[in-house]
Amino acid sequence: MSTLNPDAPEPLYEQLATILRERIRTGEIPPRRALPSNRRLTLDYGVARGTALHAVAILVEEGWAYSVPGRGVFSVADNDRPDRR
Amino acid sequence: MSTLNPDAPEPLYEQLATILRERIRTGEIPPRRALPSNRRLTLDYGVARGTALHAVAILVEEGWAYSVPGRGVFSVADNDRPDRR
DNA sequence: TGAAATTTGTGCGTATGTATT
């Protein structure tokens, strides 16, 4: 499992966004499947809530995922993937 | 809307504190009403989080506002306003 | 019915590091 490097020049939220983006892009997280919850991300990657929120917000803004309050954050449908444009 | 001047001798947090103080004093922000959130202030005035926090902290210290954990920062009740003393 | 747990979103407070003046 990829881990984060606090000493790297890239911010933790960017590193985490990159990891999650790859997990979606490669299909490890299939289309329309829930991403790990915010809580899980903090536990799995050892970051604060805000940091995990920031990472996911980047994916949402980039079009890799969408969030549903009370439910979770989901990877977009195959046809909606940004790298298909 | 008042804006901030990075070239002025007064620090940005002081300029912002002055603006918010006026907005309370004039009643534009009524008593016991929530001030703009930290996030809103950063967006509206183009400053960093810390700068907006600093400005609001000044108002709290002066007695123009009080903060409620998990909720926000609110203008004081009419009777508690510093200019009434 | 409804209470509890989960999840996302938002809010403030604080600390640290970097750059600038």
Add this chain to the structure above:
DNA sequence: GAATACATACGCACAAATTTC
């Protein structure tokens, strides 16, 4: 060195929506 300002990151609290029991 001190003050200002930005970015990053941690922590904790409150709210609303949803799911589960």
